[in-house]
Amino acid sequence: MEFSSADGAEQYAAVVRAGRRLLVALDFDGTLSPIVDDPAVAHIHPDAGEVLDRLAAEVRSIAVVTGRPARQVLALGGLDEVGDAIAEHGRELVVLGQYGNERWTSAHRRVVSPKPPPAISGLILALPHLLRRAGAPEAWIEEKGLAVAVHTRRLADPAAAFERLLPVLTEAARERGLSVEPGRLVVEIRASGMDKGRALHALVSEFEAGAVVFVGDDLGDVPAFEAVLELRATGLPTLLVCSGSDEESALRALADVEVAGPDGVMAFLAELAEDVRIRHA
Numbered sequence: 147m148e149f150s151s152a153d154g155a156e157q158y159a160a161v162v163r164a165g166r167r168l169l170v171a172l173d174f175d176g177t178l179s180p181i182v183d184d185p186a187v188a189h190i191h192p193d194a195g196e197v198l199d200r201l202a203a204e205v206r207s208i209a210v211v212t213g214r215p216a217r218q219v220l221a222l223g224g225l226d227e228v229g230d231a232i233a234e235h236g237r238e239l240v241v242l243g244q245y246g247n248e249r250w251t252s253a254h255r256r257v258v259s260p261k262p263p264p265a266i267s268g269l270i271l272a273l274p275h276l277l278r279r280a281g282a283p284e285a286w287i288e289e290k291g292l293a294v295a296v297h298t299r300r301l302a303d304p305a306a307a308f309e310r311l312l313p314v315l316t317e318a319a320r321e322r323g324l325s326v327e328p329g330r331l332v333v334e335i336r337a338s339g340m341d342k343g344r345a346l347h348a349l350v351s352e353f354e355a356g357a358v359v360f361v362g363d364d365l366g367d368v369p370a371f372e373a374v375l376e377l378r379a380t381g382l383p384t385l386l387v388c389s390g391s392d393e394e395s396a397l398r399a400l401a402d403v404e405v406a407g408p409d410g411v412m413a414f415l416a417e418l419a420e421d422v423r424i425r426h427a
């Protein structure tokens with residue numbers, strides 16, 4: 147494994163030593179699931195079930211922390227079945243959807259979700275006009291209940307459409323007291339007050355984690371990276387892994403390890419599971 151931060155090797159060794167008290171938190175799209183043009187047909191990496199099962203046998207808990215609605219990621223990831231396998235090790239799989247607003251666990255098997263912010267429905271009604279104004283009338287609108295996302299990946303010039311949409315949607319969100327969450331060729335509008343960083347802090351407390359690994363690929367993962375660095379500053383062993391792509395580089399400078407997309411994430415998780423197993427055999 148090649149480390150890109152000064153203390154990456156040291157942090158990795160400490161995380162492996164913490165082994166059974168380790169929380170591994172993972173983003174979904176671009177990390178566990180390869181990026182595809184149509185979000186509705188995304189699928190988890192074919193090795194994920196086996197790799198997560200092996201890892202679960204060695205660590206305290208595994209969490210998927212995603213911008214997707216929890217129900218959607220359960221279906222696309224086959225995470226119900228992954229949760230069954232993890233439960234056999236006496237461990238728990240936690241899925242936090244919509245940036246930590248929704249929660250599912252393999253112990254309770256139901257999604258707990260807040261009410262959608264009322265301003266979202268008004269924004270959805272205004273979107274066709276806003277997309278025309280931004281010169282992107284064919285951008286794809288993903289209604290997520292608690293949020294709405296506008297995707298440009300399937301447009302003729304996705305990056306240019308994204309750049310035109312971002313200021314228009316930022317202004318529309320501001321007028322309605324909502325927040326903007328830009329991502330890989332997507333602009334999402336949602337309520338403020340929760341992000342992956344807050345979600346991660348809460349998970350670490352809940353599981354009394356003695357170490358944390360977080361793996362992500364996109365701007366929505368930056369608050370989680372920052373939360374991990376705050377935890378590191380308190381002395382907790384932590385490791386930050388960037389699932390690298392040509393599309394987003396914001397996490398690179400913060401990461402201890404960069405791997406090549408979801409294939410690289412699978413290899414990293416398998417190596418971590420094996421190192422913890424050997425260290426604690």
Ligand SMILES: O=P(O)(O)OC[C@H]1O[C@H](O[C@H]2O[C@H](CO)[C@@H](O)[C@H](O)[C@H]2O)[C@H](O)[C@@H](O)[C@@H]1O
Binds near residue numbers: 180212290299366
């Ligand atoms: O937090 P994540 O698990 O990374 O979810 C973030 C957003 O991911 C999805 O969009 C992204 O993946 C799509 C499928 O590969 C891709 O087509 C799109 O361009 C990406 O932005 C999802 O559709 C969003 O709702 C999530 O918020």
